[in-house]
Amino acid sequence: MTIFFKNKEYRKFSIASILSSAGDILFYLALMTYASRLKNYSLALSLIAISESVPRLFSSVGGYLADRTQNKFQKIVWMAMIRGALYLLVGFLFSQNIAGWNLVIMVIIINFISDTAGTYSGGLTTPLVISLVKKDEIAEAEGFTSGVSQVITLVSQFVGSGLLLFMSYSALAVINGLTFIVAGLIYYKIAGSQRKKGIATVTQEVDDRGFWATLVLALKQVKKASGLITTVLVIAVLNGVLSTIEPLISIVIAGNRQVMVIGTYSFTIALIGAMAGIGAALGSIFGTNLFKKVSLYFIIIFANIAGASVIIAILSKQIWFCLITYCILGFFAGTATPKLTQWMVGAVDHKILASSIGLINTILLIASPLMTTAFTTLSAVTNVQYSLLGLLIVSILLFAITVLVMRKSAQKAQ
Incomplete structure (x- = not known):
């Protein structure tokens, strides 16, 4: 700030x-x-x-x-x-x-x-x-x-x-x-x-290259930076987890109104969305400065822990714990994206910087609707519990992948 x-x-x-x-x-x-x-x-x-x-x-x-x-x-x-x-x-x-x-x-x-x-x-x-x-x-x-x-x-x-x-x-x-x-x-x-x-x-x-040639070069430069492309994909899926949780928790609350509704159903849903938004805003404004010297990998690990905690809270039908952990997830997700941009700026040629960021933004944008569609469809066909368990498994896998990439990057730096 x-x-x-x-x-x-x-x-x-x-x-x-x-x-x-x-x-x-x-x-x-x-x-x-x-x-x-x-x-x-x-x-x-x-x-x-x-x-x-x-x-x-x-x-x-x-x-x-x-x-x-x-x-x-x-x-x-x-x-x-x-x-x-x-x-x-x-x-x-x-x-x-x-x-x-x-x-x-x-x-x-x-x-x-x-x-x-x-x-x-x-x-x-x-x-x-x-x-x-x-x-x-x-x-x-x-x-x-x-x-x-x-x-x-x-x-x-x-x-x-x-x-x-x-x-x-x-x-x-x-x-x-x-x-x-x-x-x-x-x-x-x-x-x-x-x-x-x-x-x-x-x-x-x-840059005077053609569109596809520029995108190919941008992808090559992103891949050349150790761990960057994997981190981009992890953050994309992390954003997908963040966006998928809201419709799933809406389904769970609808079936458990007596224990999960705060005031009214509509107010509870609005409050959930607001908590995620407030968390993301605080992460973007204050998190980037607060965690300026902290590795992006650690931010992603914290976000994955928060994501898993939200899902466990939903499965346990603890609405207040849901709100707190969802806000924390939004905070770390909001912190991660600007730090990713910082990494991108140092990793790619500035002549194709906007193309590279555009490519990354497209990846980040596509993940959310795809995951939301997949898990809400699974919920409709089977049961919301299966969707939440699937999302929990995704969070655990993201945690493991992030730790693995972080270790590999540390070994290359030595």
Whole structure:
């Protein structure tokens, strides 16, 4: 967190990123609320969810394009302005007398375009953060921005639901558009400041390979760093465990309401999600600095112990122990990802850094939905107990693999 207060340029950059996240979440909630009132609301909500999730799978493409971009600050300014204009257009559409489904389809398309542009902006972000902070501060910087974004996500959900009581859908879309425009202006100001200082980060050396050649090279460089690719896969599965626990615990609570419900069922489910989010936010903001000199392997081991503890708590139907251990799991998972980024920055060629991070992000993103689908399907076909036991076995295997990789890395270092 100290980097936010002592580094003026990074502070501005973080505020711009946080503004964009806050506006996006407010509008997403408004769109979901509007779609929930349509006749065939389940289809509308599914389409919105797809329009939000599919662009994230383009992280590799976004990173590749970012690596080929010379003036990264200029492009991130343009992306913010374009996304702002798109949501101002959405605000205009909401103000017109357009039939429900026609309006939702148009907004979903615009939202998809904006989020796809967002993957390119995301690819530009890490190289720009690196240009603003010292090399050993990258994990702290990435962790702080990620953690605050998670806090903003939690807060914006409650704020958004309150704003919908007295603000129109059109107004919330306009607010989202304005947050992107303000973010773009902040990026523009940072670019101007960097240019005045004569820092050679505005125009950077770019990679000129083809998309697949770049990804192959990125994968080779990641594999070349001892233990890195295995660690990436372990963290991907760890994130999968984190995301799979929530739907499984929801099933267990539904069948054991008398002993596991706190207040109401819906409040209990919301509390579980909040605990994971709070833990991840605290890990990203404070964990990276607190465990700055601690090996990433130890962080993963702690996370695996926490994950196994959550599952045991669920099997034992101890709801308070579930909440505490789930928060701890979120904390260590939130700490691990920025430290992984720090390792990546030191391991790969900076000309293909965004492509490498995009490749890693794609791996991290794919694991969660695959594991959630697999274990929830197993629960539906057999019994939730089998899914939880399977997840416990996965956590134990991850623990063993992490210890094995850590020992091998230690032997090579000697």
